[in-house]
Amino acid sequence: xxxxxxxxxxxxxxxxxxxxxxxxxxxxxxxxxxxxxxxxxxxxxxxxxxxxxxxxxxxxxxxxxxxxxxxxxxxxxxxxxxxxxxxxxxxxxxxxxxxxxxxxxxxxxxxxxxxxxxxxxxxxxxxxxxxxxxxxxxxxxxxxxxxxxxxxxxxxxxxxxxxxxxxxxx
Numbered sequence: 256x257x258x259x260x261x262x263x264x265x266x267x268x269x270x271x272x273x274x275x276x277x278x279x280x281x282x283x284x285x286x287x288x289x290x291x292x293x294x295x296x297x298x299x300x301x302x303x304x305x306x307x308x309x310x311x312x313x314x315x316x317x318x319x320x321x322x323x324x325x326x327x328x329x330x331x332x333x334x335x336x337x338x339x340x341x342x343x344x345x346x347x348x349x350x351x352x353x354x355x356x357x358x359x360x361x362x363x364x365x366x367x368x369x370x371x372x373x374x375x376x377x378x379x380x381x382x383x384x385x386x387x388x389x390x391x392x393x394x395x396x397x398x399x400x401x402x403x404x405x406x407x408x409x410x411x412x413x414x415x416x417x418x419x420x421x422x423x424x425x
Contacts, residue, residue: 273298273308274391280306284392284399288381294390295378297403305406309374321409322418323371333359333367337420340364368415379407 273296274285280298287294293310300306303319313328323340326333332343336358343354359367381387382404392399 271311274393277306277308280393282392282394282397282399282402284403285390286378286381286387287390288387295387297378297399299399299402299406305403305410307375307378309378313371313374315371315375317406317410318418320416320418321406321411321413322416323368324418324421326367326371328367334421335417335419337417340367340417372411372415375407375410379404379411382407 274283277283277296277298279300281301283296283298285294285296295310296306296308298306304324305317305319307315307317313326315326316324318324322335324335330345332345332354334341334343339358341356341358343356346353346355378387382400389400
C-alpha cells in the first residue's frame with residue numbers, strides 16, 4: 256500500500272487554477288479564444304464586483320458601476336485611492352515585507368487606463384463576435400457570458416473611472 260505524505264509540504268503542489276480556487280467568485284466563467292493558449296477567467300462577487308484574469312497576468316477588479324478597484328500588472332499591485340491610483344511595490348525590510356505606495360501621475364494613469372480599456376474592449380468584442388468559447392463555468396446554468404458582456408460595456412462606458420477608495424477595514 257502506498258504511503259501518504261507525512262505533511263502538506265510533502266504533497267505535490269497543484270498548479271493555480273482560478274476556476275477551482277476563486278470560490279469568492281460566486282459566478283465565474285473560463286474563456287478561450289481561437290488558437291489562444293491563455294485562458295481568461297471572469298467572475299462576479301456576491302456584491303456585483305467583477306474580477307478579470309487574463310491568463311496569469313494581468314488581473315483587474317471593478318466595482319458594480321464599472322470603476323477600477325484594484326489590479327495586478329507584472330509584479331505591481333494597484334489600488335484605487337478614489338481620485339488616484341496607487342502603485343504598491345513589495346519591499347523587503349528587516350524581518351518584514353512592506354508595501355511601498357506611490358500614486359501614479361496623470362500621464363502614468365492615462366497609459367495604465369488606455370492599456371486596461373484596450374484589453375477590456377478586446378474581451379467584449381470577442382464575446383460579442385462569438386470568438387470566445389466558454390470552457391467551464393460555475394454555476395453551469397447561469398447566464399454568465401451575457402452578464403459579463405453587459406459589465407464590460409459598463410466598464411468601457413465608465414472610460415477608466417476609478418472606484419471609491421478601498422476601505423482597508425473591509
